[in-house]
Amino acid sequence: MTREQTRHSKAWYNTLSRYYDTLIDPFQGPLRRRGIDSLRVAPDDHVLAVGCGTGREIATLQNAVESRGRVVGIDVAEQMCHLAQDRLDEADAFAVICGDALALPFDSDRFDVVLVSFTLELFEADHRATVLEEIRRVLEPGGRICVISPSATASSIISPLYTRLNEAFPRLVDSRPFDVSAVLAEAGFEILQTQVEWALVVPVELVVARWES
Template sequence: MTREQTRHSKAWYNALSRYYDVLIDPFQGRLRRRGIDSLRASPDDRVLDVGCGTGRGIVTLEHAVESEGHVVGIDVAEQMCRLAQDRLETEDPSAVVCGDAVALPFDSDSFDVVLVSFTLELFEDDHRTTVLGELRRVLEPGGRICVISPSATASDPIPLLYARLNEVFPTLVDSRPFDVSGVLAEAGFEIVQTHVERVLVVPIELVVARCGS
């Protein structure tokens, strides 16, 4: 996202935040939970949830890593972050960070596991490449990542229609379907698992991959 797009995205998701769990999560929650299961987080893993929204994924991940692990969520929308922090049992303010995935505010090799659920499609191609570089930087070599995003396939007209709607209504239809497994492979990730299913009529791709050395 450009700086202007980031500003509009923050405003949109701040406004949507109070309705997000009712309007959006019913369509995304099941795949997010499936992605978390696919990551097979261990009790002592350090986990990052990118685009954590209202924090439902953080709660599920905290149950997976138990008390020995550590989960951090990051989101660009301040109100989403507030709702996520309120949802958590911990009062640790570092559990939810308000920030941009283009420049993650974390040290290199900080995490064993990363979840990116319905977030990477919000970025244009060049910024998506930057985000993936940041994710590789903060992941330990051999670390695991799960990306869940609308998928673009040459044989399916729905992603093309979705992309066209994004051009006409960039705020309301803010996603850009892309070849999720292909983009991750180009960014240097080793693909472990792929799964595609439709949410409403849109094909969604769930990809689990490993971070190379």
């Protein structure tokens, strides 16, 4: 995702925000919750949700951390952030920030856990690597990441179809399925768990990995 694409993506998701929970979450929500379960978040973990959308995953993560923990969500679309903030309990331990995953506005070694749900596929390959580099930077050594994204390896039909649709309708079909496990391994993460699920007819990879500096 170039800076120009980021601008268009922000506009698109600002428009989509009011319909997102009705149209999209029924298909993505169960996989997000499964990913959160796989992360086994501890009560004192500091957790970052990249591409937090309307905040449903942050609300789920609230139940996994206690007073010693902290959950922060970041999204590029302002309207998504507003909806997410409205959903949260009024507490200092939970926050939503409007920002770009290409340059995460956090100190290094800040988080124990990072969730990237239906977000990394929005970036082109070189910018995807930059996002993962930023995530490595903000993760504590031994920190865990869960990436949930459409898979390019689980179906010989869906991925080429997505590619053609993305070329024809880049704003409407903005996902780029990829080999999630391979990309995380190439970025230096140790793969702990990989499973393939389905969102309607779309194969989705759910990968849990660990970062060791």
